[in-house]
Amino acid sequence: MESKLPHNSLQDLPLESGAENLVQGLTSREVAERVATGDVNVVVFRSTRTYQEIFKENIFTLFHISFGIILAMLAILGQSTDAFFSGITILSNIVVGVVQEVKAKWSLDKLALLSVQQVTVIRDGVALIVPLGEVVRDDLIELKPGDRPPVDGDVLVSNALEMDESLLTGESEPMPKQVGDTVLSGSFCIAGGGIFRAVKIGNESYAAQISQTSRTYKRSLTPLQRKINTVVEIFVFALLVAGFLHLIASLNSGRTPVDTLRYAAVIINSFVPAGLVLSISVALALGAVEISKKKTLIQRINAVDSMNSVRILCTDKTGTLTRNQLLVQEIIPLENYNSAQLQELIALYVSLVATHNSSANAMAMFIGFPKSSARKHSEIPFSSARKWGSVTVEDNGADASLQEIIIGSPEILLANPQSQLKAQEYARQGIRVLAVVTSRGIEKIDQQTDQQLPSTREDCGLVLLKDELRSDVIDTIAALTAKGIEIKVISGDSVDTVAAIASQAGIDVTPETMFTQSDLDSFDQGKFSHAAMHGRVFGRIIPETKRKLIRTMVKRGGYVAMVGDGVNDVPAFKEAQLAIAMNDGAQISKDVADIILLDNSLATLPQAFQAGDEIKQKILASALLYLTKNIMVILTISFVGFVQLPFPIEPRQLTVLTFFIVSVPTILISIGILKVKRINNFLKDVLGYSLLAGLIGSLAMTLGYMLAYFGGLGLLNIDVIITPEDFREMGQEQAQAVSILIGLIYTLLVFWDACHISVWRPKTILKFTFPVQLGLAMFSISTLVLLTMPKLFQIALPDRLGWTLILFLPFTANYLLRLIQCSSFLRQLPRALTQP
């Protein structure tokens, strides 16, 4: 795409001698040559994981490796059937995980193209806007505030160019860049402008060489991920202990190496909820695709879950609440100036300033061109931290004196208290007010090294800029507030302007909840924290304070999302747990954001939050099923071990239970086919429930196993007396059949419970027919598989007593579970345990 050069581009830039030829850039032929030789900036989209990462993370997990070794040993020892059945678990995990993540990657990569960085390069003396991947070596690349150099290079033209290298070096002070200095990819232009020549492209660039690029600097886990990780870590720790005990028990009881390995496979399979990790990654990947349909690009996969945790949403006023289409409403001359003089000063400023922000564009459109032919002597570019910018002009008159035109925040620039009051009045009406002041007779000094505000200033006038609220913002704020999210506006504008616009948007603002930069500066740490937590509107805030506010909110326990679009939001983005950028915002803000709102509208946020909530529910439901099954099997193995009976479950039997009754339903839950009941709290509703349900289920399985084991012996003649070796073997197969069938029915009841279905309330069975049908189908298939191939699954068909136990114990256990859940016992338990 070819574009006209911006008015302030090449012709206005002060070029070093000899640079005139250089800024013509490469010719079309030179570009074609470089493309032919592959000297092009190869772009790797970091919005999603690479295929290599997806395969690596799904295949080479600790669980898969340790389990794989045991299965290989089993196969070597001739137990290939056990190895095969246990291997199905791993294989299905890998296949489902990889397929879903690759599909999600395709969708997200397509979407990522919409937000890919565009770069302005100069070729044949013309500025062209090209995608990042079309930049070639030696291309001349323009930089303006908010731009991120896509490659490393040397500065050819610097117009007060200041780069922020904090993402690379941690240094928060902006670095001025002169001609010949190096700009690095991963840094970004904070003020001024310039042109640099691409020297190191693709993998040679700084950002590519260090792993910590601006996009990948943050690898934080969401609260839910942290909790689930803790649970998995506890399980793995318990596995180590159980594994050691298993080994000792095997040596002590003279168990064969084959049996030791077979049962080790069961123990590992029971302790590590590998399918849970799978269903979480599937839910997150599909969630990212789902949310992307709402014109929201997810750049960090767990941002999907993160969205659901947000309790405080901080936003910048401009561009998020308002349209960010500033229009000059009026210019108000002050003191000795008339309208024409003020107009001329503004026209000079906007025509000479190197880069235009939205305010400068609005002023340029309103004022037009200056009448005088004054030349620019120097410039201090506008920055959010300074809150003002200036242009020093040389008069062509005989005295050749210098005049500095300064435009910026009225609170900082205006000298006269009356003028300050006037500016404040306008601000209270929600109007953005800029002050225009001048300083005359200043010495010819290099202002770029001394960027101080002149002490003698003359108030010239005010510029009133109006920005309209976005049409959907009131509904959006109402929807977010209804979800219990507190909205805070942190802006560089005057606090009165911000408060007025926030009120119009529906945010409840009172004088006690309004704070300015100077208020915050005067506060000690305690008051600052209080202001951060209770304030609703923060005005004239510099980026560093914005960052401090967010950090304080996070420290005080709020889960904070930050919506922004400007370069000044980047430090705050780094502190926030969820960074949300607008698609039309500065490139660097998009690079570091977790989520990009592709249509620049906040209105998609409530929908995206809703989708995030649904994904969390899917993860919690999967966790509930997996943890219940795991706890149930672990406790059954332990309880049966107490009475020194043979191992209660074979690897192949456990595979049937896991695959049909847990894995299939959780995958269907993850892809959204099955709806589950709302789960609010991980600790209470998932972990607490799983512990209780697992314990009761294990009691049912153990009782069933023991009674079937001993009861089955009653069929023998009363005088039969046998050796202990025969005794251990004879009842095991029937007992295992009874115990696995009890496990199947009980887990099915837990699954139905998660889908609002209770066998004790027949209406629910008729209401939610799909989970009922699915559960019955899965149970029938698994039971048929087990009973039609008893030899393969090492079971004996249960006798009458066995069937009585199979029917009686799981339903009774489920009823007892409901009874305990409904009783006051559980509510009183924590208090009873904590009392001395």
Add this chain to the structure above:
Amino acid sequence: MVKSKRPLAITILSIVMVTFSLVLIYLRIQNLRSLPSLNPFIETILNQNFGTPVEGISVNVAFFSDIAILSISFIPLILGVGLWKLYGWARAISICLLISVVIPRTLAAIGIITDKGTTVGTNLLISLASAIGLLILLHPQIIIIFRRNTARKK
């Protein structure tokens, strides 16, 4: 507080369950007493020259079988007492128990599942008795009485 009136059917059912349980317990204890030793491992008997024809350490399987069935036999007793007091949980678990008796007994009677220890007639009889018990517990008026009793206790 007005005490709810216990239906005659429930009174009979609970008496039958308690009686059945007591009979089972009695039979099992008798069975245990008839065993050569209450010790499941016969080794000690051999060492004490009791004359039991065993070699080395042996296991008295009937002992384990009796202990298992004895423990199951207590369930109808507990449920019978619960039904007598019109507890909701007793009704729910009794339904579970009766269903899990009716189905396997019927299947055993028609020969689908194995049951070497009991005759077809016994199976049919127990199945029929359990089915009658089940019908009592699932009768709408009985359900209302149990619900009312549970609500009053709350």
